[in-house]
Amino acid sequence: MATIPTRLPETAFPFRSPPPTVRLVRSESAAHPFALTIAAAWSCYGARPASVERVAELFAGNGEATKAARRERAAALYPDLFTAGHHTTFQHAHFVFVLDGVSRLAIWSFFHHHPFYNSEQVSQRYREVTGATMVTPELPEPLAALYRAAMERALSGYRRLVELLTPDMARRYAEVFPARARSQRPEVQERVRTAVQRRAQEVARYVLPLATPAHLYHTVNALTLLRYYALANQLDVPREVRYVVNRMVEEVLAVDPNFLGAPGHPLDPQVLALEDTLEYRALRAFSEAVERSASEVFFREFDAALGPYHSRLVAYTPDAERVLADAVRTVLGRTRSELDDDTAIALVLDPARNHYLGHPLYLAMHSKLMQTLNHVSFTFQKRISGAEDAQNQRHRGTASSGPVLLAHLREEPDVIVPEDIARVPEALEEYWATIRVLWETKNRLLDAGVAPEYALYLLPNAHHVRFYESGTLLTYFWKWVKRLCFDAQREIWETARQETEQVARVLPRIGRYVAQPPCVLRDQAGLHPPCPEGERYCGVPVWRGYDPATLRERRLL
16 A cells, blocks of 8 residues: 655544544445546547456456556556646546544635535534534643633533524514414424524534534545645644545545555655645745734725625626627627627526526536626625635635635634624623633633644634635526525625625626525526425515515515
């Protein structure tokens, strides 16, 4: 089996908490990544598709002389493809990993900080956080006791917030679902209790630290896993991430020992030490240490530029509406006199004309006409919470330049105050008390010389994240549709509302179509029932008398 280069011993996990578990779900694709890559490459020049099974047989260990030359060719081709950048051949093999006990910090800062993955992770809305195990680094006493006390305070604050928020949530839920709230049937009462608790948990989670563990299914292709392998020592959480990535690679090597190269022909993914990563070098170029936070002037300038928004439109395609209309005309081979701009735009964005908009598979990615939406792009300057950004990352078509958190460790609490907490005075008091304990503990650990990456585990979900984000109308359109649903969590819903409001202001012919929750879009497309959420229906018939300007007033939960 290939040796895994790492800055730590392979078995080391420098934490007091149990190490994360990593399990590869066995499949045909996962069993033969090396053979699949070679077969795909040979198929480019063969008269017929090469056989994965026959390539695998070359390395089955029977040592037949007739196979020696072909085996040597395959062994040499694998690293040659890698070095030459013929990486599409590495993308056919996919690996499904079951991860458990991985911190939210590791997931947010690494495993979800790129577009080439798929994950399903435990929800902090639908599952109560017990806190039975929090990711806990190995620290000397009394610093370890300080860390544990902060974790316990965060968990007690979380539970207390759920308790304090529940009456207000129950009252508002009753406004939306009065019949349910009045019902005496035990099964209905349980349904109401569960729904209200989930809403309270969704808001209370803002005080949970990034040390909170999660479990998830995580799927990547072979190329992405090799990139993980090379870059797992990045800033923020290199030790935990390196451990998990090593375990992933070990799981793959257990089913295919040639994943990192056949004997005599090793792959060279050039695993980077922390000191060699781009972000570390860039920060080291300044006179101060890497651990130094950005100046307060940076934060003041960034926040002042946002004005009244937490997501501000800062750039968009010049003459976007004409560009979109011209692209539609080009697809259809029609002149401006045959197809005016308004009609061309409506062909792709009006659900009454474009029935693809109501299809559950979102066929835009494969429709020649809807691919015209790729020619209109937007860039937003954003300041949102880590909690929202963890959801925002899932929309992988809108690329963001997420911050190096080590450069954002401000001395004073830098957090969002959720609207649902601000409206309950006791909850607001408990919120700030919990936030201050986490923040002050983080500062004390840093002052004591603890590695900044360990202090990051104390950041609450509420911590502010500042970044720029760009995407095309095609990718933003679907994101806005999903996040304008009243079932979407409030903060990301408000972001979508702000963004579509600004787009409508500068591009009115496009903007008239972008602020459409799923039920409005389906209703205009003539699909019934308008709400596609089934038992998760928000309780508000948003599609009736729909007006984007009244969205905020109509959302009660």
